[in-house]
Amino acid sequence: MAGFDVVISAIAVWTPQTFPLHAKMTQHIAELLSGTQTRFFVIGGAGVLYTxxxxxxxxxxxxxxxxxxMGVAEATAASYEVLKASKDLIWTYVIPAAEYDANAARTGSYVLGGDELILNGKGKSYISYADLTxxxxxxxGAQKFIGKPFTAVGE
Known part of the structure; x- marks a missing residue:
């Protein structure tokens, strides 16, 4: 992975047999990137948001x-724990809103938060894939969440 500025992991495995791949892959990539200047983003799940x-x-x-x-929530939470335990790694954990809509259009508008549940103007934890991207x-570019998680909601 030498030469990359950023590596983004957006693994999505949904069966009990494959859930462990979330943390396993995060650990593997974290080890590869440890000690480098390459930023590592992991797209996780809303289950880790504090209420x-x-x-x-x-x-x-x-x-x-x-x-x-619950299975995928626990699996993505395990990935987050891998990041938090990593040494000499430049990471960011991305927490989608609770409702993560693959089919919605990009609005270009979103609000950021940390690891606490935030709601949009309609009182929902919602974002489109396009706006989360x-x-x-x-x-x-902003580099505001290095070594931290962030969430985002859109209308």
Missing amino acids: DASRKTRLMDTPSFPAEY LAVIDEI
Whole structure:
């Protein structure tokens, strides 16, 4: 991976047999990039978002979190833990909004947050794939979330 400014991992595996690949791949790439100036972005899942400023409860730990997403939520959370434990790595963990819409159009507008749940003007945790992609591209230039997570919501 020598010569790359940024590496983005957007792995999406959805079966109990493949869930461990989230952390395994994150660990592998982190080891390859350790000690380099290449930034490593991992696109994760909304399950790790804290529900409020008390930072006591993550979305995935609430009773209303959909059971069918628990496996992937735990798997992406494991990737986040790999990043936090990494040494000498320039990383950013990208947390999509709770509703992540593959078919919606790009609006070019989004609001950023850290690792706490944020809502848009309609009271929803929502973003299109296109707008989250734009937020990632913008963060590559802005460099505000190095060694930290960020989330984004759009209308």
